[in-house]
Amino acid sequence: MEHYIVQWKSVVAARLNAFAREKGLLGYRLSPYEIVAEKPPKPELGDIGFPLFSYAKQFRMAPAQIALEIANREHDMRADNVGRDWPGNLKAVGPYLNVYLDRTQAVDYLLAHSEESSWGTSSLFNGRKIMVEFSCPNTNKPLHLGHLRNNVLGESLARITAAAGAEVKKVDLINDRGIHICKSMLAYLAYGENRSPEDEGLKSDHFVGKYYVLFNKLKEEDPQAEQKAQELLQKWEAGDPEVIALWKKMNDWAVEGIMATYRRQQVSFDEFHFEHDTYKLGRKEVLDGLARGVFYRGEDGAIWIDLEDLGLGKKVLLRKDGTSIYITQDIGTAIMRHERWPFDELIYVVASEQQYHFKVLFEVLRRLGYDWAANLYHLSYGLVNLPSGRMKTREGTVVDADDLIDELTRLAAQEIVEKDRSEAVGDIQSVAEKIALGALHYFLLQISPNKDMLYNPEQSLSFTGDTGPYIQYMGARASSILRKYEQGEGNASRGTSGAALLASDADWPLVRLLLELSSTVEQSARTKDPSILAGYAHGVASEFSAWYRDNPVLNNDDANLSASRVALVRAVQSTLRRASELLCMPFLEAM
RNA sequence: GCGUUCGUAGCUCAGCUGGAUAGAGCGACGGACUUCGAAUCCGUAGGCCGCAGGUUCGAGUCCUGCCGGACGCACCA
Structure with missing residues (x-):
C-alpha cells in the first residue's frame, strides 16, 4: 500500500494548488513529489509535518498564515479522507501544516498486515534483476574481519534489495590464481613435507594460510624465493601437470575452508565464478576495442586506454605478451554475466581502496559500447581498522574470521x-x-x-x-x-x-x-x-x-x-x- | 603533487532529498528486581557539529578555501 507520507503529500499538493487558484495564481501547480515532508520532533505535534516556508514568496503570505488558510477547510477535510487508506486531520502548527493520522485506522492496518509474509516488503524494485557480487576471496589464506564486513554487507544488501521487490542473484568470484597462491605453494613445497590439514589438525584454509605466512621465512632463507614464485606462476599458466596438481590440492583446501566459514556466517551465493576460468575472458574484447580505435597500442607494445580527459590517467588493459591483468578479466566477466543474465544493475561490494579500479572498469565498458555499463555500481565500503592501525598479515594483527566467531560464541x-x-x-x-x-x-x-x-x-x-x-x-x-x-x-x-x-x-x-x-x-x-x-x-x-x-x-x-x-x-x-x-x-x- | 573520502559529546557512531530545541550506545555519577526475563529500564552530567567564508527565509546537511586523518594514483589482485 501507498505509504502515508506519499498519500498526504498529494493531499497537501492538491490543497495548495486549490488555494493558488483562489488567489488567482494562474499556472501555479505543484506536484506531490515537490512537497517536502518531515517527521515532527515531538509526537504531540502530529505524524507528518509540512514546512511551508518555501511557499511564502509565491503566496505573498507568512508561512503561518498559509498554514491556517489551508488547514481550516471543512469540506476539504472530508474530501481528503474519502477512499483514503490513511485518514487523518490537518492542523496548522505555526509555519507548519501537520497531519494527525487516524490512529484506530492505522492500528487496524498494522494488525491486519503485520503477520503476512509480505510484511516489510515493497514493490520499489519490482521487475528489476539485480546482481550483487561480494566476498571474492583469495585462496591463499582464510577469511578475516574485513571479509566478514564485506560478506554481511553483500548478503544483507541482497536480502534488502529482494525485499524491495527485485529479483536478486548473488555471485562470488573466487580469486584462485595468481602470485599469492604460488607463494603458499612454494612454502608448502619447502616445509610441508606433503602433510595434509588433518595431519596438522588445522582447518583446511588455515592450513594453506599458514604456508602463505611461512613464505616470509622462506624469503629470508632463499633470496630467490620471489623469483621462484614468478616461475611457478608461469608454469601454472603453461599448464605444467605437476604444478596444476599441487595448485588444485591446495586450492581445494582453501576453498573448502572458506565455504565452511560462509556456512557458519550464514551467507550464501547463487553462483560461483572462478578466476582460473575467467582470467582469460576480456582479452578478445580488448583486442576488438583496439581494432575499433577505442584503445591504442603503446610504444611498449601493451594495449592502453587514455582517460586523461576524465582525470583518470592512462591505464594498461592487456600486457605486451597478450596476457590478461586484473582489469582484463573484470571486463570479460562483466560482459559474460550480462550475456547470461541480463541484469538491470550489477552491484560490486568491494573495499574503497579499489574506487579507481572500478571507475576505469566502468568507463572501459562504456567506451566499448555497452550501454548497460551505466548500471554498474561500486558499493565502496571503508576499511576495518584496529586501534593500533591497519591489520597487517606480517605483524600478525589480522583478526581471523573463524577465531572471532569462536571467541564471540564462547563469550x-x-x-x-x-x-x-x-x-x-x-x-x-x-x-x-x-x-x-x-x-x-x-x-x-x-x-x-x-x-x-x-x-x-x-x-x-x-x-x-x-x-x-x-x-x-x-x-x-x-x-x-x-x-x-x-x-x-x-x-x-x-x-x-x-x-x-x-x-x-x-x-x-x-x-x-x-x-x-x-x-x-x-x-x-x-x-x-x-x-x-x-x-x-x-x-x-x-x-x-x-x-x-x-x-x-x-x-x-x-x-x-x-x-x-x-x-x-x-x-x-x-x-x-x-x-x-x-x-x-x-x-x-x-x- | 593530483584524485576520492571522512572529521558531530571523553570513546564508538546516528542525524532521510537543507526545516521545529543536534540524538543513541559505551564510559562516569545516582536510582529501579516479592508483578509478563535486569543481556533491561529511569535520571544527571557531557556539544563554537574541524576552522573560515558563501548560498538561503533557514545550514551538522549544499558551494569554495584551509587544517587534520584514511585510501588510491602498478603491465599486483
Missing part, C-alpha cells in the same frame, strides 16, 4: 550460563553462536558502509547497549510474552482485540514506528545502506522495551485490553523478525 555461552538461562535456551552452543552472529553482524552493519570503521575488541565483544543481542533480547522478550499467552497465562484469551484500545498516546509511538518497516526497507534499498535498517531495528527494540514496561500485557484485568496488547506484541515480533532476517541476525525465541 555468549558464558553469558547464558552466568545469567542462569541454560535450561531456558536448551542447546547452549547453538544459541550462543546465533547470539555471536547477531552481535558481529549488527556491529558490522550499524556503521554506514562508506565509512572506515574501528574494530575495538572490547566494545565489539559487548552484548549490552546498542548491539545485536539487545535487539535479539527484545525479540526474545516479545516471544516470551506470546509463548505465555499461548500457554494460557493471563486472561487475554477471554478478551477480544480491538484497534481502538491501541490508539492511546502510550501505544502510538510504537505503532507508528512499526508501520515504517517497509518504507525503511525501501530507503535502505534505494541508498544501498543496511545501516539505516539497523538503526530502525534498534529503534523498534528500544520503543518496545519502553512500552511493555508501562503497559502490562498479560497481567491485566481488562481482558480486551490484554488481548489487544497481545496483538501488538505479535506485530512487534513480526517486525523484529523481519528486520533481523534482512540484517543477517538470527532471530531468537529465547536467549
